[in-house]
Amino acid sequence: MADQDIPILDNRTLHVTVDDGDDRLINVFALVFAIVALIGTFAQVLQQYIASAAGYSNCGEPVMGEWHHGKKRKFRWSELRFEVQFETPVIFVCPPSNDKGPIKGKPIYFIDGTDASLKNTRALLPQQEVQKQQELVQQNRVHTADNERATWVSLLSQLQEMERESQAWQQKHYNNNPPQKSEAVQFKTHTLAIAMQSKQRSWDTMPDGVKKPYATTAICHLLEIAAMMGIYWQEFDRSKDKYRAEGNGYMLTGSSVNDLGLVFTFQISGKSRFQENRVIPVDEVKDLCCGFVPTLFLESNKEKRRIEFPNEDVKDLGFLQFGSMNEIAETMVLIDCNTNTANYFRANNATAKHSHLFPVPFELLGMLGKTLHIRNSAYRMLPNPTPYHWDKNFFNLRRLIREYQKKIVDSDNHIMPSPQALQLQEDASNLLWELNVDKKTKTPGYSLPLLNALHDVLDRCDAYLRDADKSLVNLVLREHFQKVLQMLNDPVKKPNGDKTDSATIGDVPLDDRPRAQRFEELSAASPEERQLAFMELYFFTVLPEVRSRAVIWYKRQQSTGYAPSIRTRSDSLDSLPDTRALSEPATPLAPSQRPLSAGPPAHLEKHRSTQSVPLLRISTPTPPSGGFIDKTTSLDSDASDIWCTLVLRMLCWLLLHDFHKKDVQIPKSELLGNRLPVYIA
Known part of the structure; x- marks a missing residue:
């Protein structure tokens, strides 16, 4: 106190x-x-x-999954605030051997379904994947609980599942087939794979209105990824920035976001599967996605094609364009078809017919398309490069091969027994045997012996066509499609004496039924007779005229260096005989009447003395003993062999490869190799 x-x-x-x-x-x-x-x-x-660390809460585990471990705050002393940094993937498509990615110095991780790949890509771990599958079953196989998660996280998980499931199916399929000489195809032998790199980003650069981190890719890679996952475009409107694709239990939608660009959202809408419907993992899938088709004549050096082609027209048969009706018309011009044939495919031609048993562009695709099947692999699916549906309910390729084998050995078809014709007969017979064996296997339609046999036949056909006279091959190809499309759109009237009624063709007994002469008869034919009528039309109506016209114009090319259109006359060729008669449908000749091309036809021979440029007889000197014959005698045989080879190749190619019924090409050829950045929300 x-x-x-x-x-x-x-x-x-x-x-x-x-x-x-x-x-x-x-x-x-x-x-x-x-x-x-x-x-x-x-x-x-x-x-x-x-x-001040804006966006940190938006980079949590519910949003980014395992990628949330890459988020961090970094203090900016110059600004006295925190900056949020996070990592997201940059996804692209390349071969597994690729060692260069869009981000220099960053490792490349390939999505191959293995545990190491799951860890590297920070996708769902195997235990989490099992738990997810259980949730899918409980929720009627639709996963809707994690709607706050960034969609690219689900995309990475589904891509891993695609590789894991398809490779497991491939190995099981390989084990169910007879022992093969080589092992099953492994991931490292693919030429098409999905890869990713991680990129560090800052929330400071996020546009207004974007609340979740986004992944980055390019528009061409997005098209390729969608095709690999079995997602087919329903809407692709670049002028309105509306994009929608569906398929295989997935949905992909896109729109434009201010200050960012095109943003796509990946959603799971149902159950997916990756077995026989898996797209063949080959590099050429990139071309097919945009309507380009590499052919058997494509040179191996093709490094710059995806940069050059969107800005240039295709100038040779190394590539064909099928992405739109007008592009198909240009392809017909590329193989030198006349204007009438090209105009059938113009977009403004609403009355033209393009289909017989199936759309004609698939026929050209099968005749020239590069073989994309991988040996000892059961994958057959490809993106559809055409605007037509591929519906196999209206025809049977197996029966077509059977009827082909019967017709090529038929004496009425006027095919000379050349070495190539005999080889085609043998190939067709072997295929029939393999097809019969395939029905009894555990994997009908996908047995490796059958698929490899089809691949072998295609290889032999390719070797023959590459070694054959290119001018004659092109002429046979041109005349074939001119004739087929003419018959579809300008049917020849029946002679007065012909009482055949196509409406009753299915009721006539097989032995008594008259030979089919018009494509209209295919619609009335029963499913058992449809393939027979088709091959009758091809061998007895199409082949004779194609062979005759191709030989005539080949001779004209050899003599003048130029083959004028059969429907026009050039002023520089006034001295040549009038060829207007050739525009009329040719009548098949009997074996005794049909010339063996020893010289010009009779109606041209009488004008030979008045021609300014004489027709050339390609012949070799005949010795006194007569050991050699005029080379022109083999032209008819060569033309027949080329035509028969193209038809068999078409059947084998279409049987070896497959397209989804709902998949059609929407015009986007200019996006081939396009590196426009797009974002996945």
Whole structure:
């Protein structure tokens, strides 16, 4: 206790006694309140600094999955604030041997379905994948719980599942087939794979309105990934920035976002499967996605094609374009078809017919398309490069091969027994045997012996066509499609004496049925007779005229260096005979009447003395013994061999490869190799 004298106003002194303990208590309370205030002030300042790390909560595990481990705060001393940094994937498509990615110095991780790949790509781990499958069953096989998750996280998981499931199916399929000489195809032998690199980003650069981290890819890679996953475009409107694709239990939608660009959202809408419907993992899938088709004549050096082609027209048969009706018309021009044939495919031609048993562009695709099947692999699916549906309910390729084998050995087809014709007969017979064996296997339609046998036949056909006279091959190809499309759109009227009614063809017994003469008869034919009627049309109506015209124009090319259109006359060729009669449908000749091309046809021979440029007889000197014959005697045989080879190749190619029924090409050829950045939300 201490005594103090406190002065007052009237000069009197008040004596007060003060307790030292109370004074200390007051000081303590004052200090506590000051410390609390200071802590609050510091907390408020700290909260403001922490709050400056905008977007940190949007990079959590519910949004980014395992990728949330890559997020961090970095203090910016110059700005006295925190910056949020995070990692997202850059996804692209390349061969597994590729060692160069879009981000220099960053490792490339390939999506191959293995545990190491799951870890490297930070996708769902195997235990989580099992749990997810259980949730799918409980939720009617549709996963809707994690709607707050970034869609690219689900995309990475589904890509891993695609590789894991398809490779497991491939190995099981390989084990169910007879022992093969080589092992099953492994991931490292693919020429098409999905890869990714991680890229560090800052939330400071996120556009307004974007609340989740996004992954990056290019528009061409997105098209390729969608095709590999079995997603088919339903809408692709670049003028309105509306994009929608569906298929195999997935949905992909896209639109334009201000200050960012094209943003796509990947969603799971049902159950997916990756077995026989898996797209063949070959590099040429990139071309097919945009309507380009590499052919058997494509040279091996093709490094720059995807950069050059969108800005240039295709100038040779190394590539064909099928992405739109007008592009198909240009392809017909590329193979030297006349204007009428090209105009059938113009977009403004609404009345033209393009199909017999199946659309004609698939026929050209099968005749010239490069073999994309991988040996000892059961994958057959490809993206459809044409705007037509591939519907196998209206025809049977196996029956077509059977009817082909019957017709090529038929004595009425006037095919000379050349070495190539005998080889085609043998190949067709072997295929029939393999097809019969295939029906009894555990994997009908996908047995490796059958697929490899088809691949072998295609290889032999390719070797023959590459070694054959290119001019004659092109002429046979041209005349074939001119004739087929003419028959589809300008059918020849029946003679007066012909009482055949196509409406009753299916009711006539097979032995008594007249030979098919028009494509209209295919619609009325029963499913058992449809393939027979088709091959009758081809061997007994199409082949004779194609062979005759191709030989005539080949001789003209050899003599003048130029083959004028059969429907026009050039002023520089006024001295040549009038060929307008050739525009009329040719009548097949009997074996005794058909010339063996020993010289120009009779109606041209009488004009030979008045021609300014004489027709050339390509012949070798004939010795007195007659051991050699004129070379032109083999032209008919060569033309027949080329035509038969193209038809068999078409059947084998279409049987070895397959397209999804709902997949059609939407015009986007200019996006081939396009590196326009797009984003996955």
